[in-house]
Amino acid sequence: MPLPLYYNWRNLVRRRMSTALTFVVVAVVVFVLSALLAFAAGISASLAATGSSRNILVLKPGATAESTSLLVPDEVARLHQTPGVARDADGNLLLSQELCIQTSIPRREQHGALANVAVRGVDEVAFKVHPEIQWVEGRMFRPGAMEVVVGEAARDRYANLELGGTIELGRLANRSFTVVGIFEAAGGALESEIWGPRTLFVDAYGRYFNSSVALRLAENADAEEAIKYINGPAVELEAKRETDYYKDLSTKTREIVILAVVLVGIMGIGAVFAVANTMFAAVDGRRREIAMLRTIGFGRTAILTAFLIESTLICTVACSLGLAASLFLNGSRQDFLSDTTWTVLAYELRVTPGIAASALIVALFVGVIGAVAPAVRASRIRVIEALRKA
Amino acid sequence: MFFRMLRLIYLYKNLTRNILRTILTCAAVALPITIFVLSTSVIDGIQGFLDNSAKQLRLAVTHRASVVNPLPYGYRAKIESLDPTRTRLLSVCGMRWIGGKIENDPRPLSTLAADHDTFAATFPEQGLTDEEIELFKRDRQAILVGPSTAGEFRWKVGDRINFRPSVPPYHPLEFHVVCTSEFPNKDPVTNFCRLDYFEEELKRTAPEWGNPEGMQPTGWVSFFFVKCATRADLDYFRVAIDDLFANSPDETKTQDEKTFINEFINQLFNLPRNLTILAIVTIFVAIMAAANTMSMNLRDRMNEVAVLKSVGFPGAQIFTLVQTESLILCAIGGVLGAAAPYIAFNHTPLKDFTVPLIQHLDVRWFVCLKSLMIALVVGVLAAAWPAIAAARMTVIGALRALE
Numbered sequence: 001m002p003l004p005l006y007y008n009w010r011n012l013v014r015r016r017m018s019t020a021l022t023f024v025v026v027a028v029v030v031f032v033l034s035a036l037l038a039f040a041a042g043i044s045a046s047l048a049a050t051g052s053s054r055n056i057l058v059l060k061p062g063a064t065a066e067s068t069s070l071l072v073p074d075e076v077a078r079l080h081q082t083p084g085v086a087r088d089a090d091g092n093l094l095l096s097q098e099l100c101i102q103t104s105i106p107r108r109e110q111h112g113a114l115a116n117v118a119v120r121g122v123d124e125v126a127f128k129v130h131p132e133i134q135w136v137e138g139r140m141f142r143p144g145a146m147e148v149v150v151g152e153a154a155r156d157r158y159a160n161l162e163l164g165g166t167i168e169l170g171r172l173a174n175r176s177f178t179v180v181g182i183f184e185a186a187g188g189a190l191e192s193e194i195w196g197p198r199t200l201f202v203d204a205y206g207r208y209f210n211s212s213v214a215l216r217l218a219e220n221a222d223a224e225e226a227i228k229y230i231n232g233p234a235v236e237l238e239a240k241r242e243t244d245y246y247k248d249l250s251t252k253t254r255e256i257v258i259l260a261v262v263l264v265g266i267m268g269i270g271a272v273f274a275v276a277n278t279m280f281a282a283v284d285g286r287r288r289e290i291a292m293l294r295t296i297g298f299g300r301t302a303i304l305t306a307f308l309i310e311s312t313l314i315c316t317v318a319c320s321l322g323l324a325a326s327l328f329l330n331g332s333r334q335d336f337l338s339d340t341t342w343t344v345l346a347y348e349l350r351v352t353p354g355i356a357a358s359a360l361i362v363a364l365f366v367g368v369i370g371a372v373a374p375a376v377r378a379s380r381i382r383v384i385e386a387l388r389k390a
Numbered sequence: 391m392f393f394r395m396l397r398l399i400y401l402y403k404n405l406t407r408n409i410l411r412t413i414l415t416c417a418a419v420a421l422p423i424t425i426f427v428l429s430t431s432v433i434d435g436i437q438g439f440l441d442n443s444a445k446q447l448r449l450a451v452t453h454r455a456s457v458v459n460p461l462p463y464g465y466r467a468k469i470e471s472l473d474p475t476r477t478r479l480l481s482v483c484g485m486r487w488i489g490g491k492i493e494n495d496p497r498p499l500s501t502l503a504a505d506h507d508t509f510a511a512t513f514p515e516q517g518l519t520d521e522e523i524e525l526f527k528r529d530r531q532a533i534l535v536g537p538s539t540a541g542e543f544r545w546k547v548g549d550r551i552n553f554r555p556s557v558p559p560y561h562p563l564e565f566h567v568v569c570t571s572e573f574p575n576k577d578p579v580t581n582f583c584r585l586d587y588f589e590e591e592l593k594r595t596a597p598e599w600g601n602p603e604g605m606q607p608t609g610w611v612s613f614f615f616v617k618c619a620t621r622a623d624l625d626y627f628r629v630a631i632d633d634l635f636a637n638s639p640d641e642t643k644t645q646d647e648k649t650f651i652n653e654f655i656n657q658l659f660n661l662p663r664n665l666t667i668l669a670i671v672t673i674f675v676a677i678m679a680a681a682n683t684m685s686m687n688l689r690d691r692m693n694e695v696a697v698l699k700s701v702g703f704p705g706a707q708i709f710t711l712v713q714t715e716s717l718i719l720c721a722i723g724g725v726l727g728a729a730a731p732y733i734a735f736n737h738t739p740l741k742d743f744t745v746p747l748i749q750h751l752d753v754r755w756f757v758c759l760k761s762l763m764i765a766l767v768v769g770v771l772a773a774a775w776p777a778i779a780a781a782r783m784t785v786i787g788a789l790r791a792l793e
Contacts, residue, residue: 021682025418028675032668060599062560064491064498067458070558070599104456113656116458172639173455263425263668267675270421274679277414281686284408337657340498342458344657 003298003306008313015282022278023318026366029264029271030322030359035329036260037358038349042334046153046347047250050188051242054086055129056226058213061238065341066100067118071210071237078235079213084221088128094216096129098122099198101205102343103169105158107335115335117158118343119148119169120190121198129216130190138163138181143197149181151191153346157333161194169196170204189246192335192346214242249340268362275370279311283378290378291386300379307375308368315367319360326351397711404687404715411683416723418679419765422672423727427761429665429672431731431753436655436662438752442515442575443647447624450650451614451631454641457653460486460610461640466505469616472630478623483512484611486585489556492543499539499553501581502612503588506532512617516582517573525568530587533565538578540570555588558607559595563588585611615647673764676723680772684716688776695780696789705781712780716773717766724765728758 012019051057058079063069076097086094099121104114124143127133141147148167155161165179177196185191202208217223223241230239283290290303335346405412451469453459466482473479483505490499510516510523516534518526526532535545545551549567554560565583572578589608596607616631618624624646631644655661688695698708734740735753 017685018682021678021685025675025678025682028671028678032671060558060560062491062554062556064489064556068489068556102456102458114653115657116456168455171453171455171459172641266421266425267672270418270675270679273414273418273421274682277411277418277679277683278686280410280414281690285690334660335657337654 002302003293005309008306008310011282011286011310012313015285018278018281019314022275023314023321025271025274026315026318026363027322027325029267029366030319030363031325032267033260033264033362034323034326034351034355034359035349036256036263037355038326038329038351039334040256040260041350041352041355042347043256043336043345044250045350045352046187046189046191046345047246049186050190050246052130052132052216053223053241053243054217054219054221055242056082056215056217056223056230056239057242057245058215058230059211059238059240061236063238065338066098066212067102067341067343069100069211071097071213073209075235075237076210076213079215079230079237081234082215082226082229084217084223084226086216086218086221088125092125094125094129096122096126096214096216097198097210098126098212098214099201099205099207099209100211101201101207103167103173103194105161105167107157108159115158115344116337116342117154118193118341119201120193120195121201122195123198126195126214129214130185132186132188133183133190134185136182136184138179141180141195141197144200145197146175146177146200147180148177148194148196149183150179150194151346152182152184153191153333153348154194155179155182157192157335157346167194169201171206175200175204187348189249189345192344249338249345264362268366271366272370275311275315275366276373278314279307279371279374280377282310283307283374286378287381287386290381291383294381294383295387303381304375304379307378308371311371311375312364312367315363315370316360319363322363323351323356323359401711401715401718404691405718408687408690411686412719412722415680415683415719416726418683419676419720419723419768420727420730422676422679423724423761423765424731425672426669426764427728427731427753427757428751429669430757430761431735431751433662433665433669434754434757435752439575440648440652440655443651446513446515446647447618447621448512448647449616449618449624449628449631449644450647451616451642451644452612452650454632454643457613459640460612461614461642463609463611465635465640465642466611466614468634469614469631472627472634478619479627480617480619481508481511483508483615483617484585485613485615486588486610487557487612488583488588490553490581491556492553493562497542498556499581500536500579501533501553501555501583503585504582506584506586509582512615515573515575517571517576518569522569526584529566529568530584530590531564531566532568533581533583534569535567535581536577536579537570537572539581540567546570559592559599561595561598563591616644673768676720676765676768677772680716680720680723680768681775683719684712684773684776687715688712688780692783693789695783696785699783700785700789709777709781712777713770713773716777717769720765720769720772721762724762724768727765728761732758 059066059069060071079095080093088094101119102116103119105117107113107115136152141149150161160167161179163179163182166176169175169177217226227239229235230237293303329349330351331348333346333348335344337344453461463484466484469482486503488501488503490501506526510518526534545567547567547570551565551567552562554562592607616627618627628644628646632642635642695708731753732755735751
């Protein structure tokens with residue numbers, strides 16, 4: 001017959017101090033784990049939400065990112081024959097020529113440290129090629145006007161990008177553009193960017209070329225065929241699915257996950273020791289009580305499980321506290337500089353169900369491993385001896 | 391003397407009375423200290439890199455609008471004209487970022503094309519020998535490879551290597567490796583090739599990569615590095631260079647190199663700040679673990695403390711006893727926690743472990759010493775509450791609390 005849960009609970013409350021201290025240790029470990037993973041999850045989620053599998057991104061062969069790619073008008077013209085490209089209601093090809101540049105904008109916090117924010121020059125067709133762009137505030141820029149629109153993440157993270165703000169762009173930073181709209185892009189990387197009229201940017205930056213071309217394929221078109229065509233001798237450019245391009249950028253998150261695993265591994269082992277310490281003390285302090293329980297008929301397994309339950313109880317409650325603390329980070333905006341594109345990606349920290357699950361697994365692991373040895377010791381207490389000693 | 395001996399014996403007995411608890415506590419303190427040592431080493435590595443930049447008395451000249459906007463190469467002569475005697479402004483080196491990628495290899499390279507005539511003088515921490523400088527000046531295709539990059543790709547001096555720049559002309563260029571050696575404070579990943587070779591290739595292949603009309607493919611650099619003779623000169627030229635180009639089409643922003651590099655580091659996850667937070671959190675864990683043990687120890691020995699008090703030991707002495715016990719515990723944990731990463735990263739294969747940004751993880755002895763000090767502080771803090779409780783305990787109360 002197992003011992004009632006109430007018994008475990010009373011025991012924990014009785015030794016308030018050491019329960020609380022063990023509790024805090026486990027809670028901190030869980031917090032560090034979920035905070036680190038929230039960074040990785042935020043970046044992955046942002047990059048995974050970017051791009052559409054129906055879109056194809058075309059770069060110059062050899063260029064590693066949009067920002068270092070250079071396509072001349074002649075090369076763009078060759079793309080018009082690509083099989084499977086969709087057309088809008090007016091029969092225009094959904095082919096978006098884009099110019100990627102960067103500008104330094106101070107962050108809103110941290111004493112205004114400068115960040116390299118991506119600026120994308122686009123034509124009207126871009127909003128049909130990237131239908132995930134939705135207006136949150138304001139409106140689209142008018143072609144030919146000195147106006148830009150800004151992603152939600154960029155507005156939150158960098159100074160002067162709110163509706164009505166102005167930024168200086170151009171190679172000499174002498175053209176003043178007004179922010180007339182704020183957009184969201186399903187939480188994707190495009191939300192970290194500033195978009196404006198391509199033709200004006202071409203002039204302002206003296207860059208008479210495009211960085212990349214995004215093509216939207218018709219619903220049933222074969223993406224592989226289009227990619228093969230573009231990579232082939234007819235066009236001789238490099239095509240990728242848009243989703244693949246952004247997936248490649250997320251390699252950085254792997255480093256964070258590795259860091260999280262190593263750190264939390266070390267801290268977790270430390271927590272195991274702390275838990276084991278507490279549980280050994282609990283067992284030693286209750287030798288007589290355990291002997292008594294054995295005498296009145298509770299089996300070894302009942303004693304063993306009672307201690308395991310006690311420790312997992314501490315750890316699961318601590319886990320929920322650690323997770324609750326990390327929820328405060330949920331949604332806070334961070335950014336990082338990609339070493340491929342040299343632009344910052346602003347993202348939201350995300351404490352996902354997956355993170356909660358892994359935190360729970362770590363907490364249970366700590367609880368069970370830490371309690372195994374003390375619980376075994378408790379179950380092996382020799383009844384007569386323990387009773388006599390008292 | 392006798393009593394002091396007795397006290398030591400009592401301490402020793404207390405620590406060995408529950409050997410398992412002592413070991414577990416030491417381990418629970420040692421592991422956070424290890425994390426502390428590692429994160430402090432990373433922060434120190436970054437700081438050391440920055441300090442070296444500051445020591446070099448170099449200015450970084452970039453475009454005022456944005457780091458990525460190019461500057462006209464002609465600015466070099468104009469900057470040099472600020473001090474024709476070359477006594478205060480020692481050398482000017484223009485650089486252009488070309489990145490690089492080997493065919494069918496996903497690993498990106500970090501390569502800069504630099505002025506070959508002034509490179510060695512501007513960057514003495516590259517530690518080039520006279521022979522290497524001579525080779526770099528004589529061979530147009532020469533490239534100085536960062537030591538850890540050379541190790542990763544198994545390149546050695548004399549090799550002919552090919553890679554594609556990540557910028558125009560995008561087609562593979564051939565380089566001759568002239569230096570792969572290490573040197574203190576040298577950036578171990580970045581490669582340097584010659585700007586004139588790169589520009590020549592750029593011009594030659596302009597029709598191939600489709601140089602757009604109205605664009606001058608050559609004659610641009612990403613930044614200039616200016617080496618000054620003294621700190622006063624550094625401050626003078628920082629202003630003088632920006633003044634020189636004020637109201638020109640391409641205004642400049644001149645910063646000392648440390649500020650320039652710091653801007654990049656802060657954009658990379660704000661590493662120094664976040665690591666500091668992590669280090670503090672782990673120390674907090676260590677305090678909790680040690681405090682737990684000390685309060686358990688005290689509870690187990692409640693009757694002993696009562697007896698000590700009843701035979702006349704003053705509260706202060708009991709306070710010291712508890713504190714010393716905790717100090718010893720944490721000192722053992724601290725020594726283990728600090729020694730493990732020191733040995734691992736200095737005397738085992740882990741020595742070659744690289745971390746992003748600072749590359750070599752240098753675990754220095756004084757970082758370990760600092761961590762040991764912190765472990766002692768942890769000991770004091772952890773025992774504070776139990777020690778005060780023990781010192782204040784009244785004999786009657788303690789004896790009554792016993793069963």
